[in-house]
Amino acid sequence: MATNRLPDPVAVLEAVGEQTVRSTRKVAGTVLDMLAAVGGVFAMCGRILWLFPQALGDPESVMKQAMDLGVASLPLIFVTSLFVGMVSAVSAKYQFRNVVPLKYLGTSVTKLVLLELGPVLTALVMSGRIGSSIAAQIATMKEKEEIDAMTVLDLPPLRYLAAPRILVGILALPVLTTISCFLAIAGAWGVCVIGLGVTSYTFLSGTRLFFSGYDVFVMEIKALVFGLLISLLGYYHGIHAGGGAKGVGEATMKSVVSSSVMILLFDFLIAFLLLRNTGS
């Protein structure tokens, strides 16, 4: 016969207490690990920036990275930017109907692309293209003891691996973002003229309306910061990768996830700092 005995309350309390302590320790450990990682990234960033002059003294290595990371990304930028511009125009036209004159279509698309869509979408796409590539490459080198071999040969990995990649990341993103913005606006113009019944004159005069060089400045600042974040986090996760194929995969995933989150965080911070009081 089954008995319905109540559990001993003291034992229950003890178990709950034990579990609470264990969970608190785990959370505290995770928070400490995160703080250590943030500190590690900042410390690494400082050391790498210090090495930029040396990296610039090796133009061959910088050019190689520029080709691998920058030029090779152009087809992807071309496709994504064109479609982003086209869909922006269609969405804007839909929202403007019977409310806002169509001469503002070019204005709204240009502002949207320059201040937000261009830099953020380029950065998010590039975190998958450049950041993951750096993380996977460095993690594989670590797994195959190539990083140790460099250290043993007194060829510091920060100087020979990190500095050229991060330098190219910082330089490539503003260029890619500029191209992306141009293509997005061109895509919007194309879809307006061909498919939405807006004349070329109306769209282009709208793009010139309220155009400000400051918008381009904000776009380039965002692109520069995003370039640093993507390449730095790619390298950081690569060099701290665990062993084996699992370690390489995790490093790649962490690099994309962390840089995506940081891009959105810094997007807000830069916008808040640079756009908050402008025009008031």
Add this chain to the structure above:
Amino acid sequence: MPGVQIDPNDEIIQLRHLRKSFWTTEGEQQVLQDVTLSIRRGETMVVIGVSGGGKSVILKHMIGLLQPDGGEVVVEGRVISTPDYFDAATIRRKMGMLFQMGALFDSMSVGENIAFALREHNEGIPEDSVDEIVARLLGLINLNPAFASKMPSELSGGMKKRVSLARTLAVEPEIVLYDEPTTGLDPITADVINDLILDTQKQFHVTSVVVTHDMVSAYKVADRIAMLYQGHIIFVGTPDEVKNTRNPYVQQFVRGQRKLESVAE
């Protein structure tokens, strides 16, 4: 090794009471419990022990890739195992290491691999000199100069290790560390590597530390053999002393026997 004069009091590397633990999913694993070992200038010391026993960890401490939890690593009379040791580059340039899988830089050709450190440490060195040194080193490891343009992916395991040795020798080290140099190779290629270790010592008068579990290799290249067992160095002696010792753990390992009891009988 016969023919090389070794001063037993001239100790180039000293490991003093080295301790090292790693955190794994199963908790803390103490790999080195109390390792004390001295390497004499000019000798070839072979460290033997079971796989995963910490032999490579010892090598990585010698060259500063790992910092111990306790104890000291002394190279040329200097303690290099403290975190505030700033002169690591000076010591590293005296040392070279041959990694288990070669660790060649995949994105560079064989020639570029060998010349990389040479070019970076000797600014302005003429390309003719670099090419000459690369060809000489390739000759030393019995490879045709045409191999300079090949990529590491085109080489066999044995060739990769030989090229890795050439890359190590390009910076003219005084100490060469070999991490499992014959592991994964057929007996004939392994013997080629053993001969290269001997030739390197003869020609460059280097001090060598070889980590291996290959007893054929150990007997062939060693001046002295040290056995690592459960985080301690339990035996140091010449190859003949290893063969004749009554230490049951050494005999178990040398004979490749699974049970200790059968050795002790």
